[in-house]
Amino acid sequence: MPRTTRLQDLIRELRHHTGPIGGPELAERLGITLRTLYQDVAALRAVGVEVVNAPGQGYVLPPDVVLPPAALAEPAPREPAELTFYTNPLSRGGIVHWMLEELGVPYRTVTLEYGAAMKSPDYLALNPMGKVPAIRHGDVVVTEAAAICAYLADAFPEAGLAPPPAARGDYYRWLFFAAGPLEAALSLNTLGVQPTAEQQRQLGCGDYWTVIETLAGALEGRRHIAGTAFSAADVYVGSHLGWGMYFGTIPRRPEFEAYWAGLKDRPARARCEAFVEQALSPLA
The missing domain is CATH 1.20.1050.130 (Glutathione S-transferase Yfyf (Class Pi); Chain A, domain 2)
Incomplete structure (x- = not known):
């Protein structure tokens, strides 16, 4: 699955929940591994989307978070070496x-x-x-x-x-x-x-x-x-x-x-x- 699609699904799933959702449950709902979930959360945080990890409860996305367009952009393709x-x-x-x-x-x-x-x-x-x-x-x-x-x-x-x-x-x-x-x-x-x-x-x-x-x-x-x-x-x-x-x-x-x-x-x-x-x- 392309990273863009995964990040969109992750944001959608977090917004659907009013409270925290545990990592294993979230990964299962998204159809990805727990490791991939950790990587995608890190990718969102790297571009300013603060996904909160409530200790002992799970992940939650504050309702006032605005997703920057760059967060869902695929990396620009590298120019092949001559x-x-x-x-x-x-x-x-x-x-x-x-x-x-x-x-x-x-x-x-x-x-x-x-x-x-x-x-x-x-x-x-x-x-x-x-x-x-x-x-x-x-x-x-x-x-x-x-x-x-x-x-x-x-x-x-x-x-x-x-x-x-x-x-x-x-x-x-x-x-x-x-x-x-x-x-x-x-x-x-x-x-x-x-x-x-x-x-x-x-x-x-x-x-x-x-x-x-x-x-x-x-x-x-x-x-x-x-x-x-x-x-x-x-x-x-x-x-x-x-x-x-x-x-x-x-x-x-x-x-x-x-x-x-x-x-x-x-x-x-x-x-x-x-x-x-x-x-x-x-x-x-």
């Missing part, structure tokens, strides 16, 4: 772009060219690394694609892109497995660096093929990486697999291809692809 997305079409910003499109919330895109624009004092104040993506949500600044995906899933829970807190084991595990061991192993392999057995013990990613086998085992027979529903972890892991298989940095294993086939045609991702194509068309 969400700004900093990216470049040829960057990991594509991961965050996909996430934003899945959310279905308004956001402003700022496209930065590599070089001077990313190293400008204004942007370095947001991300001292001088890299994209980054977001600003009101006064909150978040960098790093995995962190941004996790933040957005929590900031907009109505989108349902994160499991309930008690069911986030796989969600956190594979989201940050892809951000840590997978990214590191892919980078080393792309650079032609083959760590020795001793170096593998020092690296969080171990070696390239262990990472690939581990991820393939996690995805075998699964449509989603973290439970039965699509989540931010699928955005992040799926992006890496899609790009990796396209550019040849990740092998086209059946587990990866089946998983990616279930993600690549999502409407939100298609909108991101259209954005990239449009942004790159002048360069063709």
Whole structure:
């Protein structure tokens, strides 16, 4: 029941009684809990409506009390915080772009060219690394694609892109497995660096093929990486697999291809692809 209606009913019930009425009886008549009654009485008192609590008798509203209009007003809706997305079409910003499109919330895109624009004092104040993506949500600044995906899933829970807190084991595990061991192993392999057995013990990613086998085992027979529903972890892991298989940095294993086939045609991702194509068309 809206607070406005509850307060109106409370005033009406108190005015109906010429004498005090006990809290439990009043709450029962109004169909609310005793705790809610206490909160509503406090709300009225806060705006100058002195509901009297007669000791041992109950509540009473003096007959000369005038109810100010503000007492029954709903709180003014808060202006939603502006969400700004900093990216470049040829960057990991594509991961965050996909996430934003899945959310279905308004956001402003700022496209930065590599070089001077990313190293400008204004942007370095947001991300001292001088890299994209980054977001600003009101006064909150978040960098790093995995962190941004996790933040957005929590900031907009109505989108349902994160499991309930008690069911986030796989969600956190594979989201940050892809951000840590997978990214590191892919980078080393792309650079032609083959760590020795001793170096593998020092690296969080171990070696390239262990990472690939581990991820393939996690995805075998699964449509989603973290439970039965699509989540931010699928955005992040799926992006890496899609790009990796396209550019040849990740092998086209059946587990990866089946998983990616279930993600690549999502409407939100298609909108991101259209954005990239449009942004790159002048360069063709």
